[in-house]
Amino acid sequence: MNVIDITGLCKQFTGKRMTKVDALKGIDLKIAQGEIFGFLGPNGAGKSTTIKCLMGLIRPTAGTAAIMGEQIGSVASRAKIGFLPENPAFYDYLTAEEYLRFVGKTFKMPEALLTRRADETLKQLELWDARKRPMRGYSKGMVQRVGLAQTMIHDPDLYILDEPMSGLDPIGRALVKDIILDLKKRGKSVFFSTHITDDVEKVCDRVGVIVKGQLEALDSVENIVRQGIEGYMVQTRLSRGNHEALGGFAVARTNETFIEYFVPVAGFNEFMALAGQHSVEVTLVETKRKDLESFFLEIVGKGK
């Protein structure tokens, strides 16, 4: 079953002087159970608008969407989600512990379970020492971690996270990545938006790129990475064999011990055969690929 099912989702905003802005132009997207989905896009592309539609914060102009079979905007659909808004803000007069208890109560968690889960998530998100302090004294990173804690307290099957790494330092980012990977291991589904490709590459199964309200690309990270192989960097020992036989391949770098060739994917077998025939010792083969960022920039470039 799909945990998220979006069909033809459109959103038009009316701006000043009644100007119409098409923020979403017919998004079709399905997220499977247990999938970690990265929703990539530049600023203003429509990532948060999509998420706000899913959460019922704004109404789509056209199209439909369901969360685990429940129509978006309904209380029932939100009861199955852990949601982290972009740049979250919580009642700052409350402590982290009080806020988590409040969230747990809205999910009708039993008292004993709520206390146990609140303690666990506070410790996991490294908020234990600050749990009794009002959130108005928290740093941005701490508030972001409270945001993550409140998504996890009721252990939902689906997490919708809008820019979960925003405002976190490298340690915090690593912590969030670990949490997402742990959720994946436990069969949870995560739909998260970001504009940082590195986050997606490390944790996602699939990625969608939205540009100007349209889903321009949708593929598995594995496919993207595989398609992105440009060639190989092959290191050979200078002192062994006849290197003149490899003259048809571009030399990328050389020093007194090694010569490194750049071998395109199509020429790799030929290169290896020639190297074998002419006793050239291959000491290292390194795949050269476009990273997800290049893929993202390419898609965004096309979208523009």
Add this chain to the structure above:
Amino acid sequence: MTTIIGITLKGIFRDRVFQGIMVTACAFVLIPGLATLSMRQVTELSLTLTLSLISFIMLMLSVFLGGTSLWKDIERRYTFSVLGLPLSRQGYLLGRFGGTALFLLLVAVVLGIAAGAVVAFTASVHPPDRPIVWGTVALCILFDVLKYILLIAVAFLISTVSTSFFLPVFGTIATFLAGGVTQQVYEYIHSPASKNLSPIMKQLATGLYYLLPNFSAFDLKVNAIYGLPVPANGLFLTVAYFVVYVGLLLSFSAAIFSRREMR
């Protein structure tokens, strides 16, 4: 909804605006001294001042808590996280309203006890000509609470359509001022003294009379101060008016708020 009521109460108790306004309650200690300026009706003046002070504090609380509760949640982006929880928007709005109204009732109880102590002290030093009818005093405070709960409902309605702080706050103040005189205006335009007024003006005033809240019906100060009897049917009508008016205001507020886009 009860969780929202709980959070609302916690927020108000920790709010600096509330703490500031409650400092005003310290003025109670000045009342016995000030009341002696009357010389002849010391206890009556003491009662007038305490009831007026309670009314003033509740007005401040209604305007600033009622007018800013929803606006603050939207402005500070709390709604994004709270409305992402399995709560209906109507439940959220009613919870916020219920929390603020309940708080007002608690404040009235506390201030009522303080007022009772002040008036009892004054009466012991300067015995009044007429006995103090404590039941009527309590009724006066209770109807004041109803009046300000109604005002909070007005503030919530304005907040559901407003994107700024000014409209809910000043709109609530304007409604309070207008609601205090609608009865007199209505009586004036339906009296011979208004024969020179244009029919359009009269119709407009009559329309506003029905549209705006009528706060004068909730005012039992004179009855409380002079120990006058309060007609039961009048109280019943006022309570019915309160229930219907607040019900309508909250229904409109909920309908508007449930359609509001949280961009």
